[in-house]
Amino acid sequence: MARQQSIPRWQVANVEDRFIAAWGQMGAAWGVSRTMAEVFALLYITARPMNTDDVMDRLRISRGNASMSLRALAEWGLVSRAHKRGDRKEYFIAEQDVWALSRKVMRERLRREVLPLLTTLHELRDVTERRAEQPPGTPLRLASDDEPAPADAHRPVNPAEVRQLNDRIDALLELVQTIDRLGERFVGSDGKGLRLAANVLSRIV
Amino acid sequence: MARQQSIPRWQVANVEDRFIAAWGQMGAAWGVSRTMAEVFALLYITARPMNTDDVMDRLRISRGNASMSLRALAEWGLVSRAHKRGDRKEYFIAEQDVWALSRKVMRERLRREVLPLLTTLHELRDVTERRAEQPPGTPLRLASDDEPAPADAHRPVNPAEVRQLNDRIDALLELVQTIDRLGERFVGSDGKGLRLAANVLSRIV
């Protein structure tokens, strides 16, 4: 095999910049703030411990912004904190294992953005659910409705329609639950969950 | 089994509203415009063909907004267009099969937000890649750099570091490719891909 060719520093910086931009873009498309994604990208691609000033200077962002982004990344578990002897500054290091990364992202996103939906869907189903074993006399209306609703609003809805509404909520509930459980599977297993899944599925389908 | 209890219309509307709000919220968290997610939620949960005015009135949004959102949803393949005899208005119907829905969402998101990243990562790797079979004399610098860079920028980077940089890009490339292929798997298979995956994985891990 031929010898590795050396590359001028400016070209490496260019690669890093393009990587950071692309990663930031993707983050933004998936609902992560662009800057936070960029800070992570910087730490990942350089694979060097960096302090707030390093990040500020390289990304041309304010101290406050850098501080917030780094903290958020630490909360997500995507970067860890480190210290250097004789230096009071705090340094940050990006997790380099991409499987660990995807696990952490998945866990956090499930917790923050799927669970709340799941909760709401359950609540809603409680309303539309067949109340088979409920005592017949139970009042349907909640206590607190003092708004003068039009008479039409009180017309009872065809029970068949209610059942269909319930079924639609149920179907979504099942989907979201499946996604949630699937995610938890990865999270729960060791670091290689996604890779395992990929292999298994390739063989099956 | 006891008889299904009837529910006043206002309570159904309340369930629908809460569903729409929750769905919109989740959409926003995942980088989909809140309104677009809400319009879909409305069409899905009512399971009725609706025209632009219906959506405008129910969601209290402008005609333009409703029109744009409906069109986008149609482009995503999440709603289909329909017509009623003797009515020139266009009606929209939400896909009700949640597995088909997840397939369509996944396909579009892969295409729009993963593929571009994949492309960039490939481009970047082309730069850092070992140029084993490349002719030795090939110039490293691109033709067009007239900017007066500081001498430091031209200092060659330690080849070992370049290799490590390449490895980091490679690792991410592999991850993103895995996700992409995994997604394509669902898309390519019949409607039940996700459910199948869920079952298989539950048994394995």
Added chain:
DNA sequence: CTGGATTTTCAATAATCTCTGAAAGATCGT
């Protein structure tokens, strides 16, 4: 072809989200 009905477009506006920078708060060595 015409007129009315419907949809689409898009510049202006509004709402939302993000970033800054300076001040307040922490932390540490002496």
Added chain:
DNA sequence: ACGATCTTTCAGAGATTATTGAAAATCCAG
């Protein structure tokens, strides 16, 4: 305890994105 260094906070400024509404385009029946 003090001063120096570093970090966090957050109100205001700025940037971005979403929304409106009215005009323009499209469509269709007669």
